[in-house]
Amino acid sequence: MEGSGEDAAGGSIAVRPQPVEALGKGEGSRVKRIGLLTSGGDAPGMNAAVRAVVRRALAAGCVAVGVQEGYAGLIEGWMEELDHRAVGDIIHRGGTILRTARSEAFRTPEGQERALEQLRRHAIDGLVAIGGDGTLRGALALHRRGFPVVGIPATIDNDLAGTDVTIGFDTAVNTVLEAINRVRDTATAHGRTFVIEVMGRHSGQIALMAGLAGGAESILVPEVPYDLDDVCARLLRGRQRGKRHSIIVVAEGAARGFEVAQAIEARTGLETRVTVLGHIQRGGTPSGRDRLVASILGAAAVEVLLQGQSGVMVGVRGDGWVATPIDQILATPRPLPEGWIQLAEVLAR
Structure with a gap:
């Protein structure tokens, strides 16, 4: 019809x-x-x-x-x-x-x-x-x-x-989500903060959907202004409550993952690592x-x-x-x- x-x-x-x-x-x-x-x-x-x-x-x-x-x-x-x-x-x-x-x-x-x-x-x-x-x-x-x-x-x-x-889009989000799940395991084991950089020069759709589904503490996208001081404060509050790890998802158009990680370590003293997913988000079944x-x-x-x-x-x-x-x-x-x-x-x- x-x-x-x-x-x-x-x-x-x-x-x-x-x-x-x-x-x-x-x-x-x-x-x-x-x-x-x-x-x-x-x-x-x-x-x-x-x-x-x-x-x-x-x-x-x-x-x-x-x-x-x-x-x-x-x-x-x-x-x-x-x-x-x-x-x-x-x-x-x-x-x-x-x-x-x-x-x-x-x-x-x-x-x-x-x-x-x-x-x-x-x-x-x-x-x-x-x-x-x-x-x-x-x-x-x-x-x-x-x-x-x-x-x-x-x-x-x-x-x-x-x-x-x-x-x-759906495949890319699930690829990022799988990476978040894997990174979370090692982040928990070592008590670290991880910054995961995903694709999205002008759009934060992948970062937002994967970060929300993956339980990220903060999601940085090009469409929404952000304050790294707020991100760091949220991380420290989580540590005070006993959280052993944290995941930050960053769209490439919002910031570079390594720059965000350096800022977090400098402002909080938390050991921070970076994973840049790159073109694996385009491939796969x-x-x-x-x-x-x-x-x-x-x-x-x-x-x-x-x-x-x-x-x-x-x-x-x-x-x-x-x-x-x-x-x-x-x-x-x-x-x-x-x-x-x-x-x-x-x-x-």
Whole structure:
């Protein structure tokens, strides 16, 4: 059953996913050859999205064409047709079989025109772009030049409006949470304070969710001002109550873990160690939730193209999905859940 609705930013069309047997065959659609690419930072679940796009396209009687290495490969024409077998046994794999790269050339009008020439040369009628905000900006550029394109949000940062969650975020949070659990064991054994630095240059979503779920004493994120004196005071109060260890989670955009650790040792005298998780947050087997979200959105992107829409991103909303104009998404910041930093501090006492 289909329905329509509007998200907080307005202008979204909500459609409940239909069973496979109810999916259309694409009759009457001008889109017959669908290109797809992954761009920017990789995120667990990208392969599941690639698989869904390809198999939904094939089910509609379309041809699926994979673009290697993102917009860089689009400019160079690195494309090949993908069949069911090409995307078999990839739903559980991290990374992306299409590989990914950043392209400065595509940011220029000349680069975008070269990409359009390659799309015409390979007879591509529509494109699915899988990635984060940079990927969406590239998709919007093609849309504004008249080429049909739909975006799928895949970024561990979970920093895009227009969707409940982005592909890769759940896996990244669970990776950090596992690290917190392991660090807590050694922190308890040695009676130490540990600072765990996680990814998030502009968004503290990973730090907040993993820190809250992991019982961190303090969580430092770029969106919220913090005072290291308050952090240190909280640590000392915990020691006075008999706590043998403490965990501080820091998003890289808020501070550097080693700088925070040095400040803590200098102000409290507590032995402090640092763990920088880095790119392990991007890798690994995607979680069940990320696979499910990727599968829903991959199929939804094809549906949208077959319906003749362009310049939109598909995102999950409740048990359905929505299609929201990309320019609207890029203009809408995604704030952290209100009050969750304070909640984490209360629960860590």
